[in-house]
Amino acid sequence: xxxxxxxxxxxxxxxxxxxxxxxxxxxxxxxxxxxxxxxxxxxxxxxxxxxxxxxxxxxxxxxxxxxxxxxxxxxxxxxxxxxxxxxxxxxxxxxxxxxxxxxxxxxxxxxxxxxxxxxxxxxxxxxxxxxxxxxxxxxxxxxxxxxxxxxxxxxxxxxxxxxxxxxxxxxxxxxxxxxxxxxxxxxxxxxxxxxxxxxxxxxxxxxxxxxxxxxxxxxxxxxxxxxxxxxxxxxxxxxxxxxxxxxxxxxxxxxxxxxxxxxxxxxxxxxxxxxxxxxxxxxxxxxxxxxxxxxxxxxxxxxxxxxxxxxxxxxxxxxxxxxxxxxxxxxxxxxxxxxxxxxxxxxxx
Amino acid sequence: xxxxxxxxxxxxxxxxxxxxxxxxxxxxxxxxxxxxxxxxxxxxxxxxxxxxxxxxxxxxxxxxxxxxxxxxxxxxxxxxxxxxxxxxxxxxxxxxxxxxxxxxxxxxxxxxxxxxxxxxxxxxxxxxxxxxxxxxxxxxxxxxxxxxxxxxxxxxxxxxxxxxxxxxxxxxxxxxxxxxxxxxxxxxxxxxxxxxxxxxxxxxxxxxxxxxxxxxxxxxxxxxxxxxxxxxxxxxxxxxxxxxxxxxxxxxxxxxxxxxxxxxxxxxxxxxxxxxxxxxxxxxxxxxxxxxxxxxxxxxxxxxxxxxxxxxxxxxxxxxxxxxxxxxxxxxxxxxxxxxxxxxxxxxx
Numbered sequence: 111x112x113x114x115x116x117x118x119x120x121x122x123x124x125x126x127x128x129x130x131x132x133x134x135x136x137x138x139x140x141x142x143x144x145x146x147x148x149x150x151x152x153x154x155x156x157x158x159x160x161x162x163x164x165x166x167x168x169x170x171x172x173x174x175x176x177x178x179x180x181x182x183x184x185x186x187x188x189x190x191x192x193x194x195x196x197x198x199x200x201x202x203x204x205x206x207x208x209x210x211x212x213x214x215x216x217x218x219x220x221x222x223x224x225x226x227x228x229x230x231x232x233x234x235x236x237x238x239x240x241x242x243x244x245x246x247x248x249x250x251x252x253x254x255x256x257x258x259x260x261x262x263x264x265x266x267x268x269x270x271x272x273x274x275x276x277x278x279x280x281x282x283x284x285x286x287x288x289x290x291x292x293x294x295x296x297x298x299x300x301x302x303x304x305x306x307x308x309x310x311x312x313x314x315x316x317x318x319x320x321x322x323x324x325x326x327x328x329x330x331x332x333x334x335x336x337x338x339x340x341x342x343x344x345x346x347x348x349x350x351x352x353x354x355x356x357x358x359x360x361x362x363x364x365x366x367x368x369x370x371x372x373x374x375x376x377x378x379x380x381x382x383x384x385x386x387x388x389x390x391x392x393x394x395x396x397x398x399x400x401x402x403x404x405x406x407x408x409x410x411x412x413x414x415x416x417x418x419x420x421x422x423x424x425x426x427x428x429x430x431x432x433x434x435x436x437x438x439x440x441x442x443x444x445x446x447x448x449x450x451x452x453x454x455x456x457x458x459x
Numbered sequence: 460x461x462x463x464x465x466x467x468x469x470x471x472x473x474x475x476x477x478x479x480x481x482x483x484x485x486x487x488x489x490x491x492x493x494x495x496x497x498x499x500x501x502x503x504x505x506x507x508x509x510x511x512x513x514x515x516x517x518x519x520x521x522x523x524x525x526x527x528x529x530x531x532x533x534x535x536x537x538x539x540x541x542x543x544x545x546x547x548x549x550x551x552x553x554x555x556x557x558x559x560x561x562x563x564x565x566x567x568x569x570x571x572x573x574x575x576x577x578x579x580x581x582x583x584x585x586x587x588x589x590x591x592x593x594x595x596x597x598x599x600x601x602x603x604x605x606x607x608x609x610x611x612x613x614x615x616x617x618x619x620x621x622x623x624x625x626x627x628x629x630x631x632x633x634x635x636x637x638x639x640x641x642x643x644x645x646x647x648x649x650x651x652x653x654x655x656x657x658x659x660x661x662x663x664x665x666x667x668x669x670x671x672x673x674x675x676x677x678x679x680x681x682x683x684x685x686x687x688x689x690x691x692x693x694x695x696x697x698x699x700x701x702x703x704x705x706x707x708x709x710x711x712x713x714x715x716x717x718x719x720x721x722x723x724x725x726x727x728x729x730x731x732x733x734x735x736x737x738x739x740x741x742x743x744x745x746x747x748x749x750x751x752x753x754x755x756x757x758x759x760x761x762x763x764x765x766x767x768x769x770x771x772x773x774x775x776x777x778x779x780x781x782x783x784x785x786x787x788x789x790x791x792x793x794x795x796x797x798x799x800x801x802x803x804x805x806x807x808x
Contacts, residue, residue, distance in 0.1 A: 371720015
């Protein structure tokens, strides 16, 4: 069932997952296409972003954001087109970046919407290199990580939407960059296409030993987006005054219980003290919304000039979004994963 | 055996402690008083500072500073007088802040020495409120902690040399301040003398529950200098964007093994992410030496005006320094612990 002009498909949270999400945690529903009232705009989803943070929203554990309610549509960033409008700032046909979630149609009062201008060349890039993941990598690296030329930067999920930006921006700033990724293909991509100095496959044996040999000068910035065994390998290699921006912990998102001991919480605090580390969490649009314009201008230039490369991994059809997210959490994606929900063109339905 | 003009008493590290240091880990030796050569200055110790970090220097675990070698004098900050000088910048009788360690006499080439001016009113204050501990509390709170009026600041070892400064400076900046200390006497002192809003005895039952009730608005700055059970009680109460300057972990200094599980390292990282915490270690003279003058000028004013209060706990005699440190690590001190090693006056020996 493709997108249509008369039905609104929505994928709702059917149940809170225990551990890895399953198909049965999602449910496809259909309903009427809503009509905009005064001050409202009707958005049609063209692209939906799939991102690791979505796993967190499926749980009701305390976090930085409200969980999705069971029975409600999954949340998500979207690139949309205006279908009808009662809002003075939006006209039918406008391209708009929104947070309209896993559905074909949504109403908005304009809050949080961003115009993408007439005829954007690659509208879906606003979900990736020019959007939340790119902004996360760029600002976390530069503002918290403060990389200096000659320093060593390590980033995991190196071929992912965030990691690829971190590594490429660090290279532009004169750093040595070592990526970590799941599989030889992803590592080759990071080195051959993205220009990383090195990339280690965390699925191969002895990551700690290989990482130690790859960073003979130690690690000055570790951009944390995975946690788990990768962080364990990084921690002893951090240099004094290293910076650790923390934007995600994908390895732990499906965890159902705390791992067995010994309890290394004190070890981490002691390492923070003796190495004078800065470990800082951030949620990009909470901490840095006021700098999005600055980022976007800089990154558009870098992408246009080919200095930052970007790859998308497109899942076809809203009905395949659940499988797309489940696979993303396992690292099956090759590049930024998005869902093609409907056609670019208006009146194609 | 008191200080004399003809013998140099030194307390050396006799053995590396396993867990809590014992008397037998120290040894008192005597030798000749050294004579300064050209460019050298001979310093006589008047006061020796005792500080928790000294426990770390007794171990050879990797840390931010070289361990004391077995058979060498213990390190430590000292207030000294120049006895003889072959150095153009120092004259006999000068008061000098030094790092001459647990001994009566030491030679220096001038590196790292600080003139205390003619006739300092309270020379020993340069080991406490005007020295390393005060500087640690002041700069860690203001530069890393960034307290804002109306925010809640929590500090442990509240009556200690660092904690007392943290709490009083936070009050001056309009914060609500809750201390944590070991014993009812220390807590009374923090509230009645230092002006904390509240102070909790960590030796009484249910610290987590009492702390939660004491900070109904949550915690915006936790100044970490103890670790262990206090940190465990603080962690769930930290507000989004809370700051955690880490300058010490006294509760763990005597630990001989990692505590049993579950392993909460991932929990801590997850809390850093979801609450967007900044957790940052610092060693005051490594990170902030260039700002010592600014600190000292500000703090001298605050102490002179009575806006920052300060209490010393004086151990009499170099031979009692080991017991003094052992007791300090157990929290037996009431205020900043220093050792009176010799008389203020010249020619009193």
